[in-house]
Each structure stands twice: as C-alpha cells, then as structure tokens.
Amino acid sequence: MNKSKWLVMSLVFAMVFVLAACGGKGNNNASSSPSESASAPAATESASAPAAEETPAEEVYEPEAGAKLVVWYSASERALVDEAGKVFKEKYGIDIEFQDVGPDKSIEKMITDGPAGVGADVFAAVHDRLGSAVQAGVILPNDIHAEESIANNSDKSVGAWTIDDQMYGYPLSVETTAVFYNKDLFPDTAGVAPTTWDGVIEFSKKFNDAKASKYGIMWEAGNGYWNWGIFGGYGAYIFGKDGTDASDIGLNNAGGVEAAKFFGGLKNQILPIKTGDIKADIKTSLFTEGKLAMNVSGPWQTQEFLKGVKNLGVMEYPTLPNGKPMLPFSGVKGFLVNANTKYPIASKLFAQLLTSEEFQAKNFELFGSLPANKNVAASEKVSSDPFASVFLKQFDNSTPMPKIAEFNAFWSTHEAALSSLWNEGSDPQKTMDDWAQKMKDGIAASK
Numbered sequence: 540m541n542k543s544k545w546l547v548m549s550l551v552f553a554m555v556f557v558l559a560a561c562g563g564k565g566n567n568n569a570s571s572s573p574s575e576s577a578s579a580p581a582a583t584e585s586a587s588a589p590a591a592e593e594t595p596a597e598e599v600y601e602p603e604a605g606a607k608l609v610v611w612y613s614a615s616e617r618a619l620v621d622e623a624g625k626v627f628k629e630k631y632g633i634d635i636e637f638q639d640v641g642p643d644k645s646i647e648k649m650i651t652d653g654p655a656g657v658g659a660d661v662f663a664a665v666h667d668r669l670g671s672a673v674q675a676g677v678i679l680p681n682d683i684h685a686e687e688s689i690a691n692n693s694d695k696s697v698g699a700w701t702i703d704d705q706m707y708g709y710p711l712s713v714e715t716t717a718v719f720y721n722k723d724l725f726p727d728t729a730g731v732a733p734t735t736w737d738g739v740i741e742f743s744k745k746f747n748d749a750k751a752s753k754y755g756i757m758w759e760a761g762n763g764y765w766n767w768g769i770f771g772g773y774g775a776y777i778f779g780k781d782g783t784d785a786s787d788i789g790l791n792n793a794g795g796v797e798a799a800k801f802f803g804g805l806k807n808q809i810l811p812i813k814t815g816d817i818k819a820d821i822k823t824s825l826f827t828e829g830k831l832a833m834n835v836s837g838p839w840q841t842q843e844f845l846k847g848v849k850n851l852g853v854m855e856y857p858t859l860p861n862g863k864p865m866l867p868f869s870g871v872k873g874f875l876v877n878a879n880t881k882y883p884i885a886s887k888l889f890a891q892l893l894t895s896e897e898f899q900a901k902n903f904e905l906f907g908s909l910p911a912n913k914n915v916a917a918s919e920k921v922s923s924d925p926f927a928s929v930f931l932k933q934f935d936n937s938t939p940m941p942k943i944a945e946f947n948a949f950w951s952t953h954e955a956a957l958s959s960l961w962n963e964g965s966d967p968q969k970t971m972d973d974w975a976q977k978m979k980d981g982i983a984a985s986k
Contacts, residue, residue: 600683600884600887600888601884602631602633602882602884602885602888603881603882603883603884603885606631606633606881606882606885607633607634607635607636607882608633608634608635608636608660608661608882608885608886608889609635609636609638609659609660609661610624610635610636610637610638610659610660610661610662610889610893611638611639611640611645611648611659611661611662611663612637612639612640612641612642612662612663613639613641613642613663614639616902616905616906616908617637617639618905619893619898619901619902619905619906620635620637620893621635621637622898622901623635623889623892623893623898624637626892627888627889627892631885631888633885633889635889638659640659640662641663642663642664642665642872643665645659645662645663645664645875646664646668646669646671646672646677646875647668647671649662649672649677649678649875649877650671650672650675650677653677653877653878653879654677654879656879658677658877658879658880659877660876660877660880660881660882660885660886660889661874661875661876661877661880661886661889661890661893662874662875662877663711663872663873663874663875664708664872664873664874664875665870665871665872665940666699666700666708666870666871666872666873666939666940666942667870667940667941667942667946668942669699669700669702669707669708669942670702670942670943670944670945670946671944671947672707672875673702673707674944676878677877677878677879678707678875678876678877678878679707679875679876679877679878679880679883679886679887680705680706680707681700681706681707681708681709681876681887681890682706682887683884683887683888683891684709684887684890684891685706687891688706688709688710688891688894689706691896691912691913691914692710692911692912692913693710693713693911693912693913693916695713695869695871695934695935695937695939696710696713696871696873696911697710698939699870699871699873699939699942700871700873702942702943707875708871708873708874708875709873709874709875709890709891709893709894710871710872710873710894710911710912711872711873711874711893711894711899711902711908711911712871712872712873712899712902712908712909712910712911713869713870713871713872713909713910713911713931713934714837714838714839714869714870714871714872714908714909714930714934715837715867715868715869715870715930715933715934715937716764716765716768716835716836716837716856716867716868716933717835717836717837717853717854717855717856717867717929717930717933718732718756718833718834718835718853718854718855718856718857719826719833719834719835719836719840719844719848719851719852719853720732720832720833720834720851720852720853720854721826721829721831721832721833721848721850721851721852722850722851722852723829723849723850724746724829724832725742725832730850730852731852732832732833732852732854733857734854734857734858735857735858735860736857736858736859736860737860738857739755739756739809739833739857740805740808740809742755742832743755743756743808743809743810743832744808744809746832747809749811751830752825752830753830753831754809754810754812754825754830754831754832755809755832755833756809756810756831756832756833756834756835757810757812757817757822757825757826757831757833757834757835758817758822758834758835759814759817759818759819759822759835760802760805760806760810760812760814760817760957760961761814761815761817761954761957761958761961762814762953762954762957763949763950763953763954763957764868765835766802766957767866767867767868767938768856768865768866768867768868769798769801769802769859769865770790770794770795770798770799770802771865771866771867771938772798772859772861772863772864772865772866773794773795773797773798773801773859773861773863774792774793774794774795774797774798774863775789775790775791775792775794775795775798776789776790776792777789777790777941777946777949778941778943778945778946782938782939782940782941782942782943782946783941783943785943785945785982788975788978788979790971790974790975790978791968791971791972791974791975795971796967796968796971797861797967799960799967799968799970799971800967801859801860802957802960802961803960803961803964803965803967805961806961806962806964807964813961813962814954814957814958814961814962815958819836822834822835822836823840823843823844823847826844826847826848827844827847827848829848837930838907838908838909838926838927838930839907841853841907841926841927842907852925853925853926853929853930854929855929855932855933855936856933864936866936866937866938867933867937867938868937868938868939868940869934869937869938869939869940870939870940871911871939872908873894873911874890874893874894875890876890894911896912896914896915899911899912899915900912900915900918900920903915903920903921903927904920907926907927909921909927909930909931909934916931944985945982945985947981947985948977948978948979948981948982948985949978951981952974952977952978952981953974955974955977956970956971956973956974956977
C-alpha cells in the first residue's frame with residue numbers, strides 16, 4: 540500500500556472514531572443540522588450486530604440572510620399581520636412590509652406580478668382560486684410545515700388547500716353563510732325563527748308588506764354563491780369527484796331540476812323583487828330598520844348587525860321541503876407563498892407563524908374570523924360564542940367551493956341562469972340544461 544492510500548485510510552478510521560465518541564454525548568441542541576446530530580453506533584455494540592435504525596433529526600430551517608418580506612392582505616385586517624410581524628422581527632430580525640391587496644384579488648394579481656418579480660412574498664387568498672394559481676405555477680407547496688398544518692386544522696380546511704395530494708396553502712380561517720334574524724319580530728314563537736322552508740314561507744306570507752318594504756327573508760337571489768345551499772341540498776353538484784372532475788357537470792341532474800323548480804317559485808311566494816334590485820346594502824338597511832326579519836349573510840357582518848339589531852340571533856339554514864339540509868358554499872382563507880420569492884424559507888416560516896394556533900386565536904379576537912385550527916375552534920371562547928358556534932356548525936354542513944381552474948366557468952354563467960329562473964319563471968329543465976352546456980362551452984374555450 541502506497542503512502543497516499545495509507546494516509547487516506549488513516550483519516551477515515553480517525554473520523555469514525557471521532558464520530559463514535561461524539562455520538563455518546565447525547566447532544567440535544569435543536570439548532571444542530573441533521574448531519575451534526577446523527578451518531579455512529581455505540582462502542583459497546585457488537586461489530587457483527589446489525590446497526591439500529593436511526594431516527595432522523597428534525598430539520599431546522601433558518602431564513603435567508605438579508606431577507607425582507609412583503610405581505611398582501613386586506614387593510615381592514617392589517618392588525619393581524621402587524622402583530623405577527625412584530626413576533627417574526629423579534630425572532631429572526633426580518634422586517635415585514637404590508638401592502639393592501641385583498642384575498643379576493645390576490646391570485647389574479649400574483650399571476651401577473653409574480654413572474655415579473657414584483658409580487659408579494661406571502662399573500663392571502665381564498666381556496667377556490669387555488670387551481671388557477673397551481674396551473675400558473677405562481678405558488679410554492681406548503682412542504683416544510685405540511686404535517687403540522689394537517690394535524691392542527693380541520694379536514695375541510697386542509698382539503699381546500701390541497702390538490703393532487705399536495706398541500707399548498709396555510710389555512711387561517713373558514714367562512715360560510717347562515718341566517719341572521721331579529722328575535723323581536725317573532726313574538727308568536729318566543730323569538731325563534733322558523734327552521735324549515737315551509738315555516739319560512741308561512742311566516743313571510745303573514746309578515747310581508749311590499750308597500751312598506753317589509754319582508755320575511757332576503758338573500759341575493761341572482762348570485763350563485765348565495766343560492767348554492769338550495770341546489771346542493773337537492774343533490775345537484777358542479778363537478779364530480781368532490782368538485783375535481785370538470786368533465787362531470789351535475790347542475791342539470793334530477794336534483795338540480797327540482798332545486799330550480801323550488802327556487803324559481805320563491806319569488807312569487809315570499810320575495811317579489813327582481814334579482815337586480817336585491818343588494819347587500821339594501822338588505823342591511825332593511826334589517827337594521829326592523830323591516831326584514833331574516834337576513835342571509837356571513838360571519839363578517841356579525842359585529843355590524845349586533846350594533847344595528849337590538850335582539851339579534853343566527854341559525855343554520857332552514858330545512859328544505861325534501862327534508863334535507865341546505866349545503867351552502869364555504870370558503871377557506873389562508874396564506875400562500877410566491878413561487879418567485881427570493882426568500883422561500885423566510886416566507887414559509889412567516890406563513891406558518893401567521894396561521895399558527897396563536898394567531899388564529901388572535902384573528903378571532905380581533906375580527907371574529909372563524910378558525911380553521913381545531914384547538915381554537917374547540918376553545919371556550921369560540922365554542923361558547925352564540926354566533927361563531929352556529930357558523931362553525933353550518934361550515935361542517937357546507938360545500939367547499941371547487942378549487943379547480945374550471946370553476947371560473949360557474950362564475951361566468953350563474954347570474955344569467957338564476958335571474959332567468961327567478962325573474963322570468965323560465966322552464967327549470969331547459970334552464971339547467973342551458974346552464975350546464977354554457978359551463979361546458981366555457982371550459983372548452985379556456986383550454
């Protein structure tokens with residue numbers, strides 16, 4: 540053996556000896572890298588015995604040097620980002636710059652801004668646009684914290700941010716719709732609103748006075764978001780396979796046609812107003828003036844209604860005439876990480892912090908936002924809240940909006956179909972067939 544080979548072998552044996560010695564020290568320093576915390580078999584083990592299977596050390600991620608993050612969120616809820624930013628700054632020394640871009644606009648903006656290098660590093664979004672973001676390649680997977688996100692949040696909120704078994708989003712809050720009501724307008728039932736549609740119709744026929752702008756119930760009848768509870772409750776569906784199969788459109792199945800019949804008849808029975816004249820601000824005004832008994836809305840209006848209605852209540856949707864519960868749309872708000880960020884590790888760390896149990900609890904305290912986190916949802920503060928608890932129950936009995944990109948075809952066709960049923964009393968079968976065909980045409984045109 541020549542000298543160079545002998546020197547190499549000597550160094551190898553020396554390194555093995557050193558590693559074995561270090562392995563016996565039981566170093567539990569959390570900042571160690573996986574290679575630093577791995578150890579050789581103990582010296583007392585038999586040389587012929589098989590090596591014990593090692594448990595990999597938890598990998599520790601550190602943000603990139605010189606990182607500074609831009610975060611998009613609604614200005615009205617900026618306080619949450621500011622609070623998280625303070626904690627992040629103390630922990631990592633990284634500044635957070637806030638920009639007012641709401642979750643409803645962020646993905647469209649990121650599709651153009653992200654590849655140009657001017658998009659936020661972390662941004663809020665609603666899950667129904669996830670497919671478009673994935674298709675455009677503008678977001679990174681939630682990979683570092685996926686196990687934690689899955690374990691800590693409700694199954695529906697996790698599923699909402701997952702496509703093809705890959706989780707992308709960091710769930711923050713959930714939302715759906717339900718029925719607010721003015722308890723003072725139900726004296727005959729001790730302040731309790733009817734829990735079936737038959738009861739709603741009966742009450743409205745007695746309470747309504749169109750000349751005085753008095754109505755038993757009101758919702759945005761021309762908008763698919765606010766009406767899906769009826770169609771879903773009758774068994775219609777938008778896409779098959781849990782909303783992921785765009786080739787299977789179930790709007791015009793037997794249940795969809797039955798729903799259209801029921802929906803189209805409600806105008807003449809209880810709400811004789813054209814769809815174009817039913818606006819959110821009109822509903823709110825009538826409700827706070829005591830002229831509207833039941834107002835279909837979401838948890839984001841709870842505080843506003845508490846100020847305007849002295850004796851406010853909220854309930855899950857009334858049972859449909861077929862005996863089935865309504866299945867309204869639901870959405871999951873969360874944060875995503877820009878695929879073009881210069882600081883992917885720092886961005887992922889901040890997204891996880893911002894959606895952690897601590898900050899979901901703070902989000903509820905600040906804005907009444909319903910938590911996706913299971914522990915926060917089960918906490919005394921949330922479970923004992925008479926409004927949040929009802930909305931969370933309704934969320935459990937809801938239909939998460941489809942998240943595939945083809946869902947855009949629903950939004951481009953819903954108003955025409957619903958307005959035709961409501962305003963014109965159009966034929967339910969023909970209208971639903973036309974709606975389904977227009978969706979197919981829209982999907983084909985987008986390919």
